[in-house]
Every structure is written in C-alpha cells, then in structure tokens.
Amino acid sequence: MNDPVDVLIIGAGASGAAVAWSLAETRMHILCMEQGGWANPAEYPSTGRDWEARFYGDYSPSPNIRARPEDYPINDDNSPIKVVNFNGVGGSTIMYTAHFPRLHPSDFRVKTLDGVADDWPIGYDTLAPFFAENDRMMGVSGLAGDPAFPPTEPPMPPLPLGRSGALLGKAMNRLGWHWWPSDTTVATTDYEGRARCINLGHCTPGCAQGAKASTDITYWPVALRAGIELRTHCRVREIATNEHGMASGAVYYDKDGVEQFQPAEVVIIACNGVGTPRLLLNSVSGRFPDGLANSSGLVGRNLMFHPYAQVYGYVEEPTDSNRAPPTCLWSKEFYETDRSRDFVRGYAIQFGRGVGPVMEAVMSEAMGILPWGADHHRVFRKLNGHRLTASAICEDLPEAHNRVTLDPVLKDSHGIPAPRVDYTIGENSAKMLEHGIARGKEILAAAGATDICVNSPIPYGGWHLLGTARMGTDPERSVVNEWGRSHDVKNLFIVDGSVFVTSGGVNPTSTIQAIALYIADQMKQRLANLFDWGRSCPRKILFQAANAAIWPLSPP
C-alpha cells in the first residue's frame, strides 16, 4: 500500500491544477493523480504538415475518436451533442480555444431574476478576487472597459483585431450591437516564462509555441516547485470509504495496470462534469449503494452543455483564416434576459476568424456548397480564406433528465464502467438557438457574407460539462455545499464544472478555475474545523498548517 497523503486530488486539468497550486502553501502532503501523461508540445499538430488531418485522428477533441490509452469511452449515442475533452496533465485546457470569459453576475441569480432553475449559493462578488488571481496565473489578454461586464484588469493587451475582427466589428457597428475583443489566455506578450503568440492559428489541439495557457505550463510548474506530487498514468476506479462514512482514499490502476490503493485524509475530485459523476457512481459500497455523495440522487443529473448555433459565411475580402488564433471577438448583445423574447436568459456570440484549407474543404463539402467535379476548384478558391463565423453559445438550463449514468456494457481499458450520457435540448435552449441563428445571419449579411451556412447544434460541441454534482445549501437539492464539500462525506470535495448550478452563456473554464481557487481558500480558512469535527481534524494537517503560519490555529 502507498504511504498515506493528507490530500489526494484526482485530475490534473483546469480545476485540479488550480486547487493543487492554492493548497501548496499549506505544506501538507498533497498528491494529484492523473490518468494521462504530460503533453509534448513538439508533437502538437501545428509542428507538422499534417496539422489539420490530426484533428480527425489522434488530436480529435472526441475521446471516442481519439481513443488514446488514457481516454475512456463515453456512450453519447443518446445525445445530439457529443462530449469532447482531453485527458492528460492540463486536461481539456490542452485542447480548448482559450476563449476566457467569466460568468456574469446575473448568472448566479437566475431564480431571483428570472424565476427559473436555482440561484447559486455564492455570487460573482465572492468569486471576483479568485477570477483576478486566476487571470494572473493563466495569463489573460484582453481589453478593460467592456460595457457589458463589470470592470476587469487583464494583465496583457488583447489579440489584434486582424482582418476578420475588423470586418466583424464594422458589421456589428452597422447593426448597433455590442462587440468587444475577447478575453483569451493566449499570451500577447512574453509572460511568466511563456513566449508570446506568433499566430500558429491551430490553437485548439495544443499550442506548440506555449503561448496558449494550459495548466501544464501555468499552474503545474509552480505547484510542483512548491512540493505538490503529481503521479501520471494513474486511473482511479473508485473512492473508498471507512467505517465512519469518510473517504479513506482511492483505488486506482497504476501505469503498469496494477491495482493500488492510495490512502488520504482528504479527497478532492477534479474530473469534469462527466468524469466526476462517473467516479462517484462507480464508488458504490454498502453504506453508499447509489454511489458516493449521492443521497440527494442528483449525482449525474442536471447535465448542462452549451448548445452552440454556428453560423458562417464567406466574404469577398480575405479573412485571417487559419493564420491567427480562432479567438477573436465576443458579443453580449443578447446575453441578458429580454422579456420581449420567447425565452429567458440568453447567449453570448463568439466570433471566429476562419479555418484552414482541409477543414474548409471537409466542412463545405459536407454542407453541400463545395461540389464534386469540374467546378470544385473554382468554388473552393472562392470559399477558402474567406470565411467568417458567428456562434451563439446558449445558456443551458438544468433539467434532471439530462444526466450521466454508468453504461451497463461499455467499459474502459481497465474494465471500469464507462459513462453514458442521455441529453436532449430543452425548449428554452431550442428557442435560444433559433434566435442566435437569426442574429448570426443578420451579422454575416451586414458583413457582406454570402453562402451562409448553419451548423446547429454543433454535434461535437460538448466542450462544457456542467452541473452533475451541483452546489447548494440544501443537502436534498445539491451534492456539495457552498464551499465544495460533499454534504454526505465530509472529507470529500468537488472543484470542477460539476458543481455549477446553472451554466451561464459563456465558456466556463475561467469560472471553473475561480471556483476551484475559492474552494481551496475556503478549505484553508476552515482547516481547523474542516470536517465539522473541531479537534478531530487530522492532527498532522493542523500541525503543518500552524507551521506554515498562514492561519491563526492552535494545535489540537
């Protein structure tokens, strides 16, 4: 058996890295286990001539297509939106676009403001300092002063508008609609050891330049220097519990496939909105027959994606195409609830600069606008390098029937039951998608675009996995409390997108990481009574905390 650790973190992605870094100052023995390995930027697609083709293979965002040894299969046949992710140190920050908005203040109060879903037990103001800390750690580029959002101070200037941004900005001005350069974690200046962006363009499947922030190059190097242990290629099967109903550690398979047990005083789960419910549902025992932390029956329920309505078209002028980061502008014109519409809540619009030739050919052929035969070449030259995109990213309200369960048949390479996703797009989201499509067409028309195409919902658009272990103050209506601790298991914490109460209408990584930092801060502040047991908190943890001199603690 392995030596016990004070804190075991499962998952080394966006939230696992942030919580590890924040807890490092406690000097506790903290171990993070990650089912994948370290990415090698020299092997990222943008380093080779087959850079686009690999998006359909070993760098596909879909784990079912990518099918690397560290990936687990997901049965998402019963969902119009397929799950996409990346498994490895850095998690899905390796394979995200680096678009980095925050949830709005109104997103935390949807019940109060609009009478739907539930309010969060925390608000924007609570998270504000952690957003700022995360912006500094990840390295955010952006422009202060957006009238659609509370004041922020991005540490780096925004990405250039480029040709695409200017065309889109002019179109939005013609319509009189809000737009703003996106906050992004692409470094526009040299930043904390990272080189500035040189416009490789193919940002999503890993940045060979290291300009795009992924936690393997932001949080992890600092956390490792501070003494956190990171053990890769370890796949956790289940969280074990003791006779007191407390988490005692994790059963996992090591890099050689050997079953091991890792004892721990505290367990923190950071496995995303599909991986986390999967792990909890696989952690069945006599005391927890329906899965761990699941007395509410809500583990796996209320799965929220962000349904995306992608609208694109082609202008006569050349666009930035693949020669710039895809992240460009956002619009919040339709973000907040407008009672004159037939839906509540709203959506952001995320603008894209264009794509490379292979992707252009594949998408246009599939859409029926790129013919086979003699006219193929003429049409392709009209399309390639002339695309503009506007995508509505719609707030998805929580619905209990949208859920993650365990597939009765499908298993991963270690024989662990795989997740099954059952999801339908709700009526409110469907109306929002239609609204977003109509507005997208208006924007592209205002930009002078023709051959306008619609891709809604984006099938392989399940980037944002939220809500499957929601936070709340009522143990019957939530899985974790307002600072991330399981209602049922008092030394078990969840810090990933599972804890979202509602989804907002923006990419969630910034908010996920702010929540992870907030929960870590709460743990540090409450360490003397972390499990509500006062002096029963593990003696070793308190001793180290006192030695670290970051809390006014008395030894037990």
Add this chain to the structure above:
Amino acid sequence: MMIPASTKYDVPGADDAAIQADIVATLSRDAAVVAQALDHLANLAGQPLAELDAVRREAIAREFRATGSGAAATLVRVVLQCYYRDDRVVRSLGLELRPPFPRGYALEQGDWSLLDPVKARPSMWRRAP
C-alpha cells in the same frame, strides 16, 4: 470524379498516384470505415465504377453521398485531407509549403477606432442582488 485535375489551376486530380499513395499510407484508424464506404459504392454501381459512362457515374456518386452516411463522409474527408496537403495543391492555393510552427504568421492589428462607438455605450450588464 470527385476532384478532377485542372490545367487552369495547375493541380492534379484526387486520383493522382501520389495523393492516392498518401491516402493509403495514412488511412490507419479510418481503414475499416473507408472499406465500408467503398463496399457501399461498389454495391450502388453494380460493376467497376470506371466502366460506367460519365452520366451514370455522376448519378452513382450523388446517391453514394446522399445514402452513405458516416462512412461516406469519412471517405470524402480522407480524400480531402490528403488532397489539400499535397504540395502542388497547396502551392496552387498561394499558401506556403510548411507547417504553422515555428514561423507562425503575421496578424495585423486592425482599426481599433472601430471600437469607439461600443466604448461610448453605457454600462449594459445586469446587476444582481
């Protein structure tokens, strides 16, 4: 049939030997699905496609694309991803024969004064209690 050679654009067709070799060499995980697609195509044609007249070939091609679902899409994607990375084709498009890294590309700043009317807008985010 899918992408013919063109003297106007100085490009080979997708049936070019080098492109076909690239397709075969890089099929890997797509091989089984592409085989399904080719079987479907053969069933539709009923005889070697090349032996059909042009009109019939085009009709078969349209039917294949309409009824071949994911397998047909995979076959088409494999052809396109190899075709549009062939040096002759990339050159014809006016693109450089290199991967994005390490040289990258230049991105112009654009006209930031376009943002002035947006900056002039009053605050529009919704306050929450």
